[in-house]
Amino acid sequence: MSQPxxxxxxxxxKLQAELKDLKGPRRDELSARLRSAIQMxxxxxxxxxxxAKEDQGFLExxxxxxxxxxxxxxxxxxxxxxxxxxxxxxxxxxEDGFDPETYHLVGPTxxxxxxxxxxxxxxxxxxxxxxxxxxxxEAEAPGGKIKFKIVAIE
Numbered sequence: 001m002s003q004p005x006x007x008x009x010x011x012x013x014k015l016q017a018e019l020k021d022l023k024g025p026r027r028d029e030l031s032a033r034l035r036s037a038i039q040m041x042x043x044x045x046x047x048x049x050x051x052a053k054e055d056q057g058f059l060e061x062x063x064x065x066x067x068x069x070x071x072x073x074x075x076x077x078x079x080x081x082x083x084x085x086x087x088x089x090x091x092x093x094x095e096d097g098f099d100p101e102t103y104h105l106v107g108p109t110x111x112x113x114x115x116x117x118x119x120x121x122x123x124x125x126x127x128x129x130x131x132x133x134x135x136x137x138e139a140e141a142p143g144g145k146i147k148f149k150i151v152a153i154e
Contacts, residue, residue: 004074006087006107006120012075019066022059030056069109076106085128085153087120092152093128093137100151
């Protein structure tokens with residue numbers, strides 16, 4: 001069995017909306033393109049037909065991918081902090097000489113470091129799990145080891 005996909009309720013809703021769009025309007029649009037291309041005749045040299053078939057493969061692949069993610073998902077509910085870092089926590093950390101930064105610890109499906117969402121499987125995410133306010137964590141980053149103090153957990 002594969003590992004669970006940790007999703008926030010917002011992440012689950014976003015995937016459900018994408019799936020609905022792909023299975024509805026996007027699939028219908030692609031079917032119309034395929035019908036139109038088939039009506040043009042000779043399929044062996046029909047670029048529109050081949051492009052539509054390729055797009056159909058990507059669309060169906062994405063549908064299967066989203067369905068698999070949702071099938072194996074575990075929804076991260078708002079947790080009562082209990083004072084330790086868990087998946088779903090908002091953690092404020094500070095490196096020496098830098099301003100504090102706040103991250104939301106999520107599953108890899110939703111990770112987006114530019115938006116402050118880091119995966120619990122990332123080096124920093126792994127270093128944060130089970131830590132408390134005041135703890136110092138260390139992670140291996142592309143630029144070398146980094147040390148940071150946990151300032152707050154929500």
